[in-house]
Amino acid sequence: MDDKIVIYRTFYNPIEANIVKARLEDSDIPCFLTDENVATIQPMYNQAIGGVKLNVFEKDINVINQLLAEENLMEVEEASNNEQVVCEKCGSANVGFGQATKKRFSLWVAIVSILLFVYPFKVNKCYHCYGCGHEFK
Numbered sequence: 001m002d003d004k005i006v007i008y009r010t011f012y013n014p015i016e017a018n019i020v021k022a023r024l025e026d027s028d029i030p031c032f033l034t035d036e037n038v039a040t041i042q043p044m045y046n047q048a049i050g051g052v053k054l055n056v057f058e059k060d061i062n063v064i065n066q067l068l069a070e071e072n073l074m075e076v077e078e079a080s081n082n083e084q085v086v087c088e089k090c091g092s093a094n095v096g097f098g099q100a101t102k103k104r105f106s107l108w109v110a111i112v113s114i115l116l117f118v119y120p121f122k123v124n125k126c127y128h129c130y131g132c133g134h135e136f137k
Contacts, residue, residue: 004058007034010051010130012096014040017052020068024056027067031056047101047128085127092131100124102135 011017014036024031034053039046046052056064085095103124113119126135 005055006058006061007053008056008061008064009054010094010096011054012046012051012098012128014052017054020054023067023071024064027063029056029060029064029067031060044099047096047098047130050130051096087127087129087131087134088136089134090129090132092129094130095127096130097127098125100126100135101128 008031009020011020014033017033017036021031021033032055034055035049036052038049039052084093085097086093087095100123106124109123126137128135
C-alpha cells in the first residue's frame, strides 16, 4: 500500500521532538525526525532549517492526535501563561521561541563588542513563525 509521509509537527527544541517521537514509537506508530542533527549540533541554524520535523504516515494522524491529546505532550512550553502562541501575521500555531534572526544584537552590545574586539555576548530572543518567517515578541 502506498501511503504518504507528512510532517506532523515542527519543534524548536530537539529534546521535545525526541520525547514525542519516543512516545509514538512506544505505541507502535512509525515515525522519524528530520533536521535533528543540524538543530542539535548547530542550534543557531534551527530557525534557518525550519526546526526539527516529526514525520509520520498520513493514515496515523488521527491516532496520533488522540494519543498526544490524552497525554498532554503537545503543550507549548514556551508560553508563560500556558496559552498557545500564534503568529501575529499569518495566525499559524507553528511558532518557536529562540534567538532573533533579523535584529539579533542590540546597539549597546554591538558597540561594546566592537570596542573589546569580541563576539557579541548577548542576543535578542523572540518568537519565530516557521510558516511565514515573521518574528515578534
